[in-house]
Amino acid sequence: MTLLRDADIDPSPLRGKQVAIIGFGNQGRAQALNLRDGGVAVRIGLREGSDRAAEAGAQGLQVLDPAAATKDADLVMLLAPDEQLARIYDCISDALKPGASLGFSHGLAIHFGLIAPRPDLDVIMVAPKGPGSALRSLYAAGKGMVALAAVARDASGGAWGLALAYAAAIGCGRAGIIRSTFEEECVADLFNEQAVVWGAVPELLAAGFDTLVESGVQPEVAYLECVSELKLLAELVEGVGLAAMRERISNTAELGGLLGGPRLVDDNLRRDMRTILEEIRSGRFAAQLSEEADAGYPRLRESRRRAAASLLERTRQSLDRSA
Template identity: 50%
Template sequence: MRVYYDRDADIARILDRKIAIVGYGSQGRAHALNLKDSGAKNVVVALRPGSDTAKKVEADGLKVMSVADAAGWADALMILAPDELQRDIYNNDIAPNIRDGAALLFAHGLNVHFRLIEPKASIDVLMVAPKGPGHTVRGEYQKGGGVPCLIAVHQDATGGALDLGLAYASAIGGGRSGIIETNFREECETDLFGEQAVLCGGVVELIRAGFETLVEAGYAPEMAYFECLHEVKLIVDLIYEGGIANMNYSISNTAEYGEYVSGPRVVTPDTKAEMKRILEDIQSGRFVRDWMTECAAGQPSFKATRRRTAEHEIEAVGERLRGMMPWIAKNKLVDKAVN
C-alpha cells in the first residue's frame, strides 16, 4: 500500500483552480476552510437555492453558489452532501453542467462503487477521504497537523487525476500525516463494515446492553453510565495512542484478566459469523439498496429509530452527569451552531 506525503504533492496544482464544495456539514466546512487557509484562491460552497446554511457559509467568509452554477464554473467539484442525496444532486444539477476535463471528487465511494452515480467519461473522478470526522479534520489542521486521507482514482480522463487529488489532500492537511492509496471498492466496503459492525453499530449496542444489564440488576443508572459509556473514552484513547497492547499495559491486571476471560463470552464465534453476514450484505449491494429504498420512502423507520434512541434512559442520565463535568463541554468537538 503506497503512502504519499506533502513532499509528494504539488499543492500549486490546486491553489489556482476553481473549487466548489457541495454541502457545508462537518466535512464540507472543514474542507472549504482548510483549502482557503492553505492559499486556494477560488473556493465556493454550492448549496440548494434558499438554503439556511448559506448564512453559516457567508459568516465564514466564503461565497455561496447554486450547485448547477458551481458545476459549470468549477475546475474541481467535491461532493460532500449526504450519501442519500448525491445521486439526485449529480443527475439534476451536476451532470448537465459539469465541463469536460473537470474533476469530480468524493469523500466516500458509495455512490460511485454501487453505480448510483455513473459519471460521464470526459471528467476525472477521484476520492479524497479523510479518516476522521470533519471537526477533527479542521481542528488538527488548525493545530498544524492533519488527518490521514485515503486517495483513489476511479476515472482519469485528463491524465492528471492523481496529481490533482494529492494536491487537494495536501491542502486539507492530509499530506502532513499521510495520504494512503486505495480504490473505491475497498474504501466503501470497509468503511460501511467498520461503521456497522464495530464503530457505530457494535459499540453503541454494547454500551446500551451493558447499561441496561446493570440497571435491570438494581444498580444506580449513574454508576451504569460511568462504567459502560463514560469510561469507553478512557479505554479507546489508550488503544488509539498505541494499540490494544498499550491499553492492556495501562490497565490493572484484574481488568486485563477480565478482558481475556469475559470478552469472548460477549463477542462469540456467532458474533463473528454475523459480522460476515453483514459484510456480505454490504458487498452484494443489499445494504445500499435497502437504505436507498428507506430514503425514497421518506426515512420513516430511520427517523423513528433515531427518536427512540434519543429517548433512551442513558441519554438523560448522561446529560445530567456531563453537567457535573464542565471540561467536557469546554473541549467539545461538535458545535451544532456552526455545523
C-alpha cells in the first residue's frame, strides 16, 4: 500500500476544468467548499425546491438544476444518497458531455450495477474516510482527511490522474490517498457500517444500558457508564491506537476487558460477521437498500421513531438538561 500525498500528485488534470457537484449535503457541501477555496471552478446541481439552494448560493456557489449543472462540466460528482444515484444519473445522462468524467464518493452504485455509465465516460471514485463536516473543518484548519481513490473506467487514459488531482483539491493529499477499487471500498465500507462501528457498536451500547437498567441501576448511571464513555475510547484509539489504549486505562479496566470482551466477541460473532460480509458481497444488501428507498424508507422511519422514544434517549436528554 502506498499513501500518496500532495507532493506526489500533479494537480494539472483539474486545471481549467469545470466541476459539477450534484447534491449539497454532507459530502457535497464540504467537497464543493474545499474545491472553491482551492480555486477550482465548481457549480452545484440541486433539484427544484431544495432547501439547500439558499445556503449554497450564500456561499457564492452557482446553483442550477442537476441537468443544467452537468451540461459542459468536465467532472460530475454524484454526492447524494447512494440509493438515489441511479435516478439522478437518469436525469443527467443526456446532459453529460462526450468524454466527461463521472465521480463518486462510494463504490456501491457502480459496483452493484445500479448505474451503467455511458462507455465514453471516465468513472472515478474519491471516498474521504469520514463525514463531510470533518472533511471541511480539517481543510479549513490546513489539514486533510485520508481518502480512498479508484478508477472503474479509464476511457480517456487520464482517469487516475484526475482522481488524484480531485482528491488533492478537496484536501485529502494533506493526509494521504490510498489506491483502492470500487469493490474493495464499497464492501469494506458496508461491512464496517453493518458489523462494526455503525451496526454493532450502537447495539452493544444499548444492550449494556438495558442490562444495567433491568438489574436496578439508575438509567443515568447506566448511560454514563455504557454510552458516554465511548468518546473516551474513540479519543484513545484515534490518539494512540488499540494497543496503547489498553495500557492507558486502569489495570482494573484492562483486566476486566481482557476477561469480558472475548466472551462476547467469540467464534459465533466472527461467524456472523462472515455471513454479513457474504450478504454484502452477494448484492443482497444493495437490493434491500433500493427496496427501502422505493417503498419510501419505512424501516428507517420506524427505527428513528423507536430510537427517539426510547428510555436511552430520554435519559440522554435528562442528563443534558441537568448539565
